[in-house]
Amino acid sequence: MARDNPLAYASSKLALSRWLRRTAVLDQWAGARILLNGVAPGTVRTPMTASLLSNEEGRAILAQATPCAMPDYADPQDIAPLLAFLASADNRYMVGQIPFVDGGSDVLLRGDDV
Template identity: 65%
Template structure:
């Protein structure tokens, strides 16, 4: 690596995909600033907008430059749909909006947001619309009403936000390449309890079928994220590729859209 190492902010950096991509980038000599509830460089609860604002101010003050932001923080809490919505959608979009001015100063700014195969599941359309209207208070109320749909709906909203935002004047128009990925079932703390017993594994295989023999480890997802967050990614804009062992194809068939 020549010149100054890239500086990347990663939310959800203490575990799962976030930790895997943090380790990958740090191993390449890049400077990684990890954010999580605990176990990372910075402790922050992204469900709280006041905390997001404070975090953004701290990052903007302390860092000389921000080359990339990777939003990995996410939760699935059927008993707390309000928190699920706040972390998954607003924890990404509100923080990114606040960091955007500094990103535009970097020579090759990149943003990667983690969506999910669950974005294909039937959403609560009202919840999705509230997210896309940036109405967090209303979205939290709807999420609390049906926590089981909050995860899929927040991820559907996130995917739509990426696609409708990435090509606009604030992102692509200022050289900031915004993309996402949609992982399938990954061996993380969220999925491991289900994968640990035959009944849960069978239920998961029915809801999210897979063409391969096993599910991915977080480290197998990290290289794609690292590419999207790098200066080597020159022309991918607004894309949310599925990284799912074939689940998207099995669920939707051969139609590309």
Template identity: 60%
Template sequence: MTGSARGIGAAAVQRLREEGHHPIGLDLDDADIIADLATLGGRAAALKALGERSEGTLHGVIACAGLAGANTAAMVGVNYFGTIALLEGVRELLATAEDPRAVAVSSSSIILGHDEELVEACLAGDEAAALRLAAKEPRLVYASTKVALSRWVRRHAIRPEWAGAGILLNAVAPGTVLTRITRPILATEEGRAMLAEATPIAVDRYAEAEDVAPLLSFLSGPDNRYIVGQTIFADGGKDAIRRGDRLP
């Protein structure tokens, strides 16, 4: 579990423990494995430690680590390249398990607009180009990295080395979740109005991290028997409101 120290990652870790699983947490601090997925060295260290702690077998992986904010380089590094390096790097560990599963945490922001050039640079594996493009248009970096992640999942999940090897790969797209990032926004009238316009919901409240954890648990476990390559929205109705009956 990457991003295990806080937010959705921490809630998912707690959920998995309650279900009798033994999650290995990975984060910048307060985790079983301390590593920075924004850097090449951090990615290598994370994979080495995962191989040692798992003793060569992982039954599931949830790539939850993600960043938003002003640091565009860190967003590109963690949200896309670090996540992909982690997923690709643990594929052989998953392949040794029975009913292995993998889940990436995308975002419902993928429907709001993105920088297609940045998305394509990510999918081409050109991190240097992606970093340059991100610096030019910081406003779209978060959504663009998440679009790239969802596309990567869709393209790779159906391949022989994933579904063909019995590893079911999917993504989840949460809507607005009450975290240390969103709570300050919702504390002001201006912030509440901005979110209401950008992320409308059909239910009567925004999500807590614990509301997303059951879906992550299901997709990363053997009860998920036939879902492959999907980005499943857990957004309180945002996607249906914004896009109506358009299917993708």
């Protein structure tokens, strides 16, 4: 889990996002009309986060690592509509993007530094 090795977790996310952006524009993807995109969810209520969200200490750890502008963390059904759109025929032109569905965490952590 992220709290056991935050550097490895963050590094793997960065590596995946760089791979996605470099790969999405290649002929075998975008050139073949295959739209490769990602999604960057923030903290989501899942079995992986249940133990952290179940107590005040865990919630404090999460609040420091991934602050959230929303009053609560996301449920999977909050992320699902974006995934459905990206996989649908309605997504006709988005290539190599990684939208943040994180309740404002990225904005709070990076502000204007994009």
